[in-house]
Amino acid sequence: MNTEVRVLEPGQIEAPAGEIRFLFLAGRDLFARRAERFRLLSEDHPLGDYLAFLAALADAQQNALNQFPTLSLPDPKEQAFCRDQGMPLLGARSWPRDPAWRAALTMILRYMSAAALPAAASETVVSLIHASEAGLEEMADKILAGDLGAISPGELPFVAAALQVYWVQMASALGEQAFGRLEQGGMCPVCGSHPVAGIVRSGGTEQGLRYLYCSLCASQWHMVRIKCSNCESANGINHYTLEGSTGAVKAESCDDCSTYLKLLYLEKDGGMEAMADDLATLALDMLMDNEGKACGGPNLFFHPGMV
């Protein structure tokens, strides 16, 4: 493992925040692109079977998003209120979920039941198809509260996948102008969730800027690079890479709060996608664990019991 001395890199001295585009919502083709990335990463990978499963799951998510019905959403008055108060408009823990998210889950499960799945996953699909509404809502509450270990490892990816589709649908129907900055720069301004990773953009006016990538709705919001994304401290920030890696993915750790978040440098690999590349670099998480740092970026497809 290489530890880097922190030096200013191009793009770290940034233009005033008002001149920087603050938010990018996920595109309507998010899951198709994610599926493609999972599929590519699954080749010759120690976790190849799981990554290939997640590629099929992302295809199922895209299929569900394409057919998602129109939902009732916060009106302009509510949008302005949340922007003024610095509150996420579609808060993962507070938003009253429409039953449509369960319809998306059913679509995902039907799609997956036609895929060639391992026996255990097929059994989970059948049991979730027959699960009670109350049971599913309870699982959703736990996932959205960040308590991923409270769900069985088999059920987690399916239920989380449906919640992602629902949140992406709502955010894209509202559009970027509906959302404002939060006081806490490390939380998603759309849904209040933690980021799965950070992305350092490449090219154009965003060259070298860091955007945090939401673990739930895949929105990307700008955050300056000199601060820890978790506690906003500017002291004791270090970067780690795996020995022999291209340096496209680094873990950025903070001495003040003892957490880390991965940073994906698109300049080194423009095809990276935060959820997929985070899961494909679990070796880096293991090294950070040995360093005594806790992961600050939850991945909804990673159950704490998997390691």
Ligand SMILES: [Zn+2]
């Ligand atoms: Zn979000």
Ligand SMILES: [Zn+2]
């Ligand atoms: Zn920190």
